[in-house]
Amino acid sequence: MIGRLLLALALALCAGPLAAQSVTMRSGEHPTFTRLVLAVPPGRDWRLGRSDEGYLLDLGRGVSFDSSGVFERIPRDRLAALEDRGNGVLELELACETCHATLFRWREDRLVLDIRDGPAPAGSPAERPLTLAGTPPPPPVEEEEEAAPDATLPIVVPPAEEEEPLLPFAPAMTDPDMTRVAEMEADILQSLSRAATLGLIELQPGLEDVPEPVLAPSDPPEDAPEGMVPGEPGVDFRTSLDRDRAVAPPHDSCLPDSYFDMASWVPEEAEFATEIGPRRVALTGEFDRVTPGAAEDLARGYLYYGFGAEARDALALDSDPSVEHRVLTALAAIVDGLAPPSGILNGQQGCNARVSLWAALAAGSVEGLGEEGRSAVMLAYRTLPPPLQGHLGARLAQLFIEAEDSYTAESLINLSRPAVTGDTPESRLTETEVTRVTDGPEAALAELDYLLDDSTTLNTETLLRAIELTLELGRVPGDREISLARALRFERRGTEDELRLADAEIRALTAAGRQEAALELAADDRHPLSYARRGELNDAAVASIAEAAEDSRFLEQAMAPLPHGLMAPTENAIAARLLSLGFPERAEELLAGEASGASMRERRYLRAEAALLRGDPDGVVTALAGMRDPRAQALIARAEAEAGDYAAALAAQAEPEAETLWRAGAWDQLAGQAEDPLLAEAAAGALTPSALPEDTTPLAGRAALLAEAEETRAMVEELLGRFPVAEEDGAPAAD
Secondary structure, X not given: OHHHHHHHHHHHHHHOOOOOEEEEEEEEEOOOEEEEEEEOOOOOOOEEEEOOOEEEEEOOOOEEEEOOXXXXXXXXXXXXXXXXXXXXXXXXXXXXXXXXXXXXXXXOOEEEEEEEEOOXXXXXXXXXXXXXXXXXXXXXXXXXXXXXXXXXXXXXXXXXXXXXXXXXXXXXXXXXXXXXXXXXXXXXXXXXHHHHHOOOOOOOOOHHHOOOXXXXXXXXXXXXXXXXXXXXXXXXXXXXXXXXXOOOOOHHHOOOHHHHOHHHOOOOOXXXXXXXXXXXXXXXOHHHOEOOOHHHHHHHXXXXXXXXXXXXXXXXXXXXXXXXXXXXXXXXXXXOOXXXXXXXXXXXXXXXXXXXXXXXXXXXOOOOOOHHHHHXXXXXXXXXXHHHHHHHHHHHHHHHHHOOOHHHHHHHHHHHOOOOOOOOHHHHHHHXXXXXXXXXXXXXXXXXXXXXXXXXXXXXXXXXXXXXXXXXXXXXXXXXXXXXXXXXXXXXXXXXXXXXXXXXXXXXXXXXXXXXXXXXXHOOOOOOOOHHHHHHHHHHHHHHXXXXXXXXXXXXHHHOOOOXXXXXXXXXXXXXXXXXXXXXXXXXXXXXOOOOHXXXXXXXXXXXXXXXXXXXXXXXXXXXXXXXXXHHHHHHHHHHHHOOOHHHHHHHXXXXXXXXXXXXXXXXXXXXXXXXXXXXXXXXXXXXXXXXXXXXXXXXXXXXXHHHHHHHHXXXXXXXXXXXXXXXXXXXXXX
């Protein structure tokens, strides 16, 4: 048994052609170059060189190129065509005469190929002709193999009665041996499934229909091991994909694959009408009673084509409490993006079977799955009928994006696009999310810009994502985005989309400097925004006015009644600007309310500044009571100086200002002001009385006194120019 199984496995892997790994491409147009981003196997080597038509890119055998969708995003001004030459070679036909190609590795699994304007740099290795002579040709096909179009061999386990020993002697197998054989067979088939999911091998159609071996029931001995033990004899299958995998539930707790074998529910290439019609006819029998099983059969037909609501209606006709009936009801909800009405799929995500796909969609996440679990999801997806692949591809890809698995997400998009139900605005939007993760937000915004220009791909989600990403990049949404938001808002009035579009339009208007229009829209009661959200949008618009509006626009808004919902930081910002423009009374009105934390501390400083502007020194001391930081001390010193108490002002300052020292008469401190010679000289003159030498003659003494008086007069005039003295204050006196 083991020999036949291993022989069949060897033949399948050796004779069956390995499926080439697909290299997907994403394109983007720029002013001076056209860019292709290729998703390649990690660490793949490459060669780029000239050909008669343009360039050849050689990635080596084992890969193929998927160029679908490339020319939907770029014109053919520089790149005219792409051709997969086989054996991992891609030919790029150029449409420009004076342009050149460059290639660099962006990440381990990404290559960036640019077609740039102008001649190539001197000595560029890509300008040398690329010879493919060393590429080995595909092996010739033997004549006796022509009868079999595909040499892939299915793994078939023959029935026990047909076994023939491969050796002259056949060791007897005990019941525990047979149990281990069954476990090994299951491991081999599971490994093949994972390999097929990753594109490493190509399974022959119908392989999943091979019957499982039937073993006679037996009770294992008490000392029988539960699984393979490292170091024990036997065969154990492990790959690098087994690391960090999710723990799968026991096999007997997983729902059977037969419940999810959707490809078998409708004959291939069958038309919808010819399939659904007979099933509807068979729904009711004699006395208009529902024929047993007919409701489930009709629901399967609807689900095959992606009609979840119709499937639910059919199932509602038969209240069959069976497990399969509950499973079909859950699938019908998931197909339409709804939550399953029961928990029938709970705990099924770790199953390495078809149920894993539906369990992931029901849970809305694949983040809890390891590599093996994700491979099971992908394998289950590949077995879906084409209508469902297209219908579910974008949704499933979004789950892998959220799990930071952009490579699988991109593969899902490429698999779903060929289906009629796959090329939708939703799938295009998901594709831009893949671009955002792989190529950055700039490239994603370029794709969104392209979608906005196409009426067939324009919808609410696309516009909202474009506005959101524009704002995230610190850019200003254009008139086109604002006009589209207004038009779609009118079209979607009365729905949740109307609120989301109004929200986005208000933010776009604010960023564009049209704050008044934003406030007017936020105040419009026809858009039932929540009170809290309306306040947040009002706050953002008013804060933008306080920060950037011209003085006349700012004062017009600040002097009028302000909208509700302003946050304390925004009120503080408006008050600070009012104070800078000389309007303390209006500023104090905005500062009257309570705040907390840093906003309250800032509010107390602003209240003190407003009191200073109004000439209320006591108000300054009251506003800053208990505060001893440098900013508070400086404000208190200004208040004491305004009151004429320069000594108190001097005491309030940790580092006294020159004016405070001058007005307080602190000549000893001023005398050491090396950075201000005028004040130092004045302080020295105040501390040193004027005296003439004893031997000075009366005439010379008078002349010296006159000269000194002139110097003192000039110094005093300069000091008064720097420190004007109020009439009631008088001049500072020197003791």
